[in-house]
Amino acid sequence: xxxxxxxxxxxxxxxxxxxxxxxxxxxxxxxxxxxxxxxxxxxxxxxxxxxxxxxxxxxxxxxxxxxxxxxxxxxxxxxxxxxxxxxxxxxxxxxxxxxxxxxxxxxxxxxxxxxxxxxxxxxxxxxxxxxxxxxxxxxxxxxxxxxxxxxxxxxxxxxxxxxxxxxxxxxxxxxxxxxxxxxxxxxxxxxxxxxxxxxxxxxxxxxxxxxxxxxxxxxxxxxx
Amino acid sequence: xxxxxxxxxxxxxxxxxxxxxxxxxxxxxxxxxxxxxxxxxxxxxxxxxxxxxxxxxxxxxxxxxxxxxxxxxxxxxxxxxxxxxxxxxxxxxxxxxxxxxxxxxxxxxxxxxxxxxxxxxxxxxxxxxxxxxxxxxxxxxxxxxxxxxxxxxxxxxxxxxxxxxxxxxxxxxxxxxxxxxxxxxxxxxxxxxxxxxxxxxxxxxxxxxxxxxxxxxxxxxxxxxxxxxxxxxxxxxxxxxxxxxxxxxxxxxxxxxxxxxxxxxxxxxxxxxxxxxxxxxxxxxxxxxxxxxxxxxxxxxxxxxxxxxxxxxxxxxxxxxxxxxxxxxxxxxxxxxxxxxxxxxxxxxxxxxxxxxxxxxxxxxxxxxxxxxxxxxxxxxxxxxxxxxxxxxxxxxxxxxxxxxxxxxxxxxxxxxxxxxxxxxxxxxxxxxxxxxxxxxxxxxxxxxxxxxxxxxxxxxxxxxxxxxxxxxxxxxxxxxxxxxxxxx
Numbered sequence: 001x002x003x004x005x006x007x008x009x010x011x012x013x014x015x016x017x018x019x020x021x022x023x024x025x026x027x028x029x030x031x032x033x034x035x036x037x038x039x040x041x042x043x044x045x046x047x048x049x050x051x052x053x054x055x056x057x058x059x060x061x062x063x064x065x066x067x068x069x070x071x072x073x074x075x076x077x078x079x080x081x082x083x084x085x086x087x088x089x090x091x092x093x094x095x096x097x098x099x100x101x102x103x104x105x106x107x108x109x110x111x112x113x114x115x116x117x118x119x120x121x122x123x124x125x126x127x128x129x130x131x132x133x134x135x136x137x138x139x140x141x142x143x144x145x146x147x148x149x150x151x152x153x154x155x156x157x158x159x160x161x162x163x164x165x166x167x168x169x170x171x172x173x174x175x176x177x178x179x180x181x182x183x184x185x186x187x188x189x190x191x192x193x194x195x196x197x198x199x200x201x202x203x204x205x206x207x208x209x210x211x212x213x214x215x216x217x218x219x220x221x222x223x224x
Numbered sequence: 225x226x227x228x229x230x231x232x233x234x235x236x237x238x239x240x241x242x243x244x245x246x247x248x249x250x251x252x253x254x255x256x257x258x259x260x261x262x263x264x265x266x267x268x269x270x271x272x273x274x275x276x277x278x279x280x281x282x283x284x285x286x287x288x289x290x291x292x293x294x295x296x297x298x299x300x301x302x303x304x305x306x307x308x309x310x311x312x313x314x315x316x317x318x319x320x321x322x323x324x325x326x327x328x329x330x331x332x333x334x335x336x337x338x339x340x341x342x343x344x345x346x347x348x349x350x351x352x353x354x355x356x357x358x359x360x361x362x363x364x365x366x367x368x369x370x371x372x373x374x375x376x377x378x379x380x381x382x383x384x385x386x387x388x389x390x391x392x393x394x395x396x397x398x399x400x401x402x403x404x405x406x407x408x409x410x411x412x413x414x415x416x417x418x419x420x421x422x423x424x425x426x427x428x429x430x431x432x433x434x435x436x437x438x439x440x441x442x443x444x445x446x447x448x449x450x451x452x453x454x455x456x457x458x459x460x461x462x463x464x465x466x467x468x469x470x471x472x473x474x475x476x477x478x479x480x481x482x483x484x485x486x487x488x489x490x491x492x493x494x495x496x497x498x499x500x501x502x503x504x505x506x507x508x509x510x511x512x513x514x515x516x517x518x519x520x521x522x523x524x525x526x527x528x529x530x531x532x533x534x535x536x537x538x539x540x541x542x543x544x545x546x547x548x549x550x551x552x553x554x555x556x557x558x559x560x561x562x563x564x565x566x567x568x569x570x571x572x573x574x575x576x577x578x579x580x581x582x583x584x585x586x587x588x589x590x591x592x593x594x595x596x597x598x599x600x601x602x603x604x605x606x607x608x609x610x611x612x613x614x615x616x617x618x619x620x621x622x623x624x625x626x627x628x629x630x631x632x633x634x635x636x637x638x639x640x641x642x643x644x645x646x647x648x649x650x651x652x653x654x655x656x657x658x659x660x661x662x663x664x665x666x667x668x669x670x671x672x673x674x675x676x677x678x679x680x681x682x683x684x685x686x687x688x689x690x691x692x693x694x695x696x697x698x699x700x701x702x703x704x705x706x707x708x709x710x711x712x713x
Contacts (some may be wrong), residue, residue, distance in 0.1 A: 121436040173405045176410050183355030190362040205381050
């Protein structure tokens with residue numbers, strides 16, 4: 001690959017993208033649920049920063065709106081909601097992940113390599129100056145997916161789900177400078193409603209089982 | 225009436241219904257209001273259909289919504305089954321309430337969410353914007369999660385959680401696919417890309433879209449929406465969600481939601497095939513379809529719960545439809561569309577009958593349901609005829625569509641025919657051997673406090689019978705037009 005001199009804002013963007021990926025790894029390793037939510041909020045803030053940077057760079061007004069949406073929803077409201085749920089439900093720790101942390105991290109590294117390979121045809125076509133970012137976005141999505149499958153507690157799975165959404169959002173941002181506004185609003189609305197539904201749902205689960213451990217939710221088997 | 229107004233009535237009625245039923249709470253007339261809103265929606269759908277028949281395709285609200293030959297019949301079907309299910313749920317939910325399984329707060333949630341669910345499906349079907357299709361599909365999941373967990377039993381909570389997480393993750397893949405599609409479209413339609421996610425615009429320029437990106441996008445879209453179609457191996461949520469929720473919800477999930485998800489897959493397939501100029505998307509659909517048919521047929525044998533049994537049968541039939549769309553071409557597409565219609569009608573009729581049968585026996589376990597024919601001949605015959613219809617016995621409509629699909633497969637994909645036939649045979653034996661003792665065995669059932677709603681069951685079965693013997697010419701024209709559209713001609 002040819003090494004080019006990058007302008008300052010592009011360097012910034014790449015730094016943000018790298019930090020985003022780093023946070024994904026931190027989430028993969030973190031077992032304290034409260035910290036997990038904080039990491040999610042930081043990830044949202046980085047996303048917001050990247051959006052603002054792109055908005056300033058391209059002068060596209062709808063990106064400012066999109067950044068504002070990210071800020072209110074992903075940096076402020078959802079983490080607040082999750083913290084409240086954690087306090088009310090008293091779920092502070094996740095149990096040992098299904099695969100031990102070192103193993104998960106190693107698989108995570110392989111996932112990153114795979115993601116860059118997967119993103120290659122898209123990056124090659126991207127006229128936007130954010131080529132590397134697409135590979136990172138795919139990696140963030142896949143690592144979030146891993147976070148979801150290696151966790152037992154419902155709360156950690158939800159954080160993984162939201163982190164995946166962040167990755168998708170970053171992908172849209174770096175590939176196409178965001179989706180049409182009407183779609184972005186729709187997606188944000190869906191995420192918001194999903195979290196509210198989950199809040200209700202968690203209380204139902206707890207009322208029934210006195211715990212949010214998903215091991216209780218394993219009685220429906222194929223042969224029933 | 226101008227088309228814009230008809231559209232507003234079609235989408236606004238269920239939305240208003242959701243708000244009103246949510247605000248007013250569980251009054252005595254709430255079920256009646258639910259039926260009234262569904263009836264109005266159905267009327268609007270009929271009006272829209274008659275307009276499309278006379279005037280052709282419609283585009284409204286800055287091209288954000290549209291109606292063409294493909295979605296118009298699905299809109300009518302959705303509104304129709306929505307109405308009959310509302311009719312069925314009136315006595316059904318009353319009996320559930322008297323059995324003490326639901327409280328009035330839960331009934332309020334039920335009615336409100338039922339209408340909201342109808343809204344999301346109609347939006348997904350009529351919107352021209354592929355981004356909005358995604359938003360509406362996700363909203364459809366969200367509006368039904370709390371309905372699946374309505375009874376608050378441990379099993380229903382597990383089913384609801386699985387439904388939420390699996391469909392959520394699945395649909396996230398579809399969002400990535402949509403982003404990739406937008407990425408490719410933007411290159412052709414311009415950076416300001418107002419029309420870059422509008423299906424009608426994309427359909428015009430589909431040959432210019434970058435094949436590498438669209439191929440990748442299709443993988444994500446197929447996995448994403450395929451999860452909601454219930455294609456194996458992504459089908460895990462489906463039997464649980466169908467078995468643990470209230471029966472009217474099983475009927476609309478199976479009869480309508482799966483169709484809507486299938487619709488999304490096919491819309492994307494048209495674009496991708498136009499861009500790739502190869503049969504790769506078709507082959508992927510055929511692979512997923514066959515796998516679902518075979519897996520579901522064998523899982524049918526292991527079921528003990530009657531609703532799970534028919535949920536697996538839904539997976540099998542969605543597999544058949546997916547396979548038929550995968551073969552492509554006007555005949556296979558025609559057969560797939562017909563199969564979508566008859567499956568939707570038959571399966572919801574079966575769930576209506578099953579719901580009342582389970583209420584009578586006080587259990588969903590097939591071993592506990594016996595001798596329906598002695599205590600309630602109508603429920604017994606409804607279940608028997610529905611099962612025969614879904615198993616593809618002539619003269620029901622499922623026979624006609626399955627016959628068409630099999631003969632087309634023999635010509636175009638001869639290798640797949642024995643697999644399909646084997647799976648259909650296995651499914652036949654599995655379902656028939658279970659239903660037969662339930663209908664004709666010794667009875668132990670009790671009387672229901674309210675007369676069951678059997679009108680919907682027999683209306684659906686009569687329609688399926690009619691479609692098996694005679695398809696009205698305008699309906700056939702419609703299917704043909706849609707089949708050509710999907711075949712990209």
